[in-house]
Amino acid sequence: MTPLPRVVHAETLDGLAEQDPRAMRSRRDLRRVHRIMGTCSILSRNLRxxxxxxxxxxxxxxxxxxxxxxxLMLRLARVLAARWPRVELGLLDRQALVGPDTLRQYARLGWTATPLRMDVLDWVAAAPAAAQGGDSTRRWDLIVANLFLHHFQGRQLGELMRAAAERCDHFLACEPRRSRFALAASHLIGVLGANAVTREDAVLSVHAGFRDRELGALWPAGEGGWATREGPAGAFSHCFSAARTGAA
Ligand SMILES: C[S@@+](CC[C@H](N)C(=O)[O-])C[C@H]1O[C@@H](n2cnc3c(N)ncnc32)[C@H](O)[C@@H]1O
Structure with missing residues (x-):
């Protein structure tokens, strides 16, 4: 069977205001979708x-x-807090979505979470260690991207991966898997009670998802040494991880 071609279209949720009731409902749907996808277990297994x-x-x-x-990161923090008791966490998003209660829950775990409201393309363009976005371009031990990279393609995706490689020692991405099985499942997401925004975006996400070594091919191999892994994870996800093995 011919593989699905990768097609990236703007997702409906990205065009909605933060407080739009359809967006708020879709973000709630996403939390349920993560449980079905086993996202938290996939991420924690990779990180361990x-x-x-x-x-x-x-x-x-x-x-x-x-x-x-x-x-999602809060769920992961609860799993990892015993192993990682003190974490400085940056939560970068172009929308301001992290509420004070979420920040308090991080604090209870010993994690200092800071929302960084910015477009990731500005983060990519910022000179390393520039003041823009606080210290977001300083070196990170770990950068995580979950259901995020699939929003990008071409030069932008390549530059995003390059900026991440320059600014971290470990990188983990968990994205939709572009497979016929995942596509069929995305059409059935309505049975979970998902709203129209989530139903539409689920299908778009699979079309924009990844397979094979598509992400690793964009990771800059020449600088420092990296141990990379890429492949299917769970029933619906595709993971790429990279750990620095040499000096940056
Ligand atoms: C599908 S949600 C995933 C949220 C979270 N990572 C999770 O898995 O639950 C994608 C997020 O990416 C953000 N986003 C999309 N394009 C962005 C950009 N260019 N810069 C920063 N954030 C962006 C959206 O605002 C949205 O919160």
């Missing part, structure tokens, strides 16, 4: 495979790109 210095004297510096309301 690395020996990140989580209990060292310095807090671990973690950045999530396209963090949304921060609720």
């Amino acid at each position: 495979a690395w020996s990140l210095p989580g209990a060292g004297p310095q807090p671990l510096r973690v950045l999530e790109l396209g963090a949304g309301d921060g609720s």
Whole structure:
């Protein structure tokens, strides 16, 4: 069977205001979708495979790109807090979606979470260590992207991957898998009670998703050394991970 071609279209949720009731409902749907996709387990399994210095004297510096309301990372934080008791967490998104209650819940775990409201393309364009966006371009121990990279293609996606490689020691992306099975499942998401925005975006996300070594092909291999892994994860996801093995 011929593989699905990669097609990227703007998603409906991205065109809605933060407080639009359809957007708020769709973000709630997304939390349920994550449970079905097993996203939190996929991410924690991948992260546990690395020996990140989580209990060292310095807090671990973690950045999530396209963090949304921060609720997925909060679930992950609850799983990882025993191993990583002190984390400086940046939650980058172009919308201001992280509420004070979410920040308090991070604080209870010992994690200092800071929402960074900016377009990721401005983060890419910012000179490393520039003041723009606080210290978001400083070196991170870990950068995570979940259901985010599939919004981009071509030169923008390549530059995003290059900026991430320059600014972190570990990178983990978990994206929609572009497969016929995932596409069929995305058409059935209405049975979960998902609204029209979520139903439409689920299908668009699979068409814009990844397969094979599509993300690894964009990771800059020549600078420093990197151990990379890429492939299917769970029933519907596609993961790419990279860990620095040499000096930057
Ligand atoms: C599908 S949501 C994923 C949210 C979260 N990572 C999760 O998995 O629950 C994608 C997020 O990316 C954000 N986003 C899309 N394009 C962006 C851009 N150019 N810069 C920063 N954030 C962006 C959206 O605002 C949205 O919150």
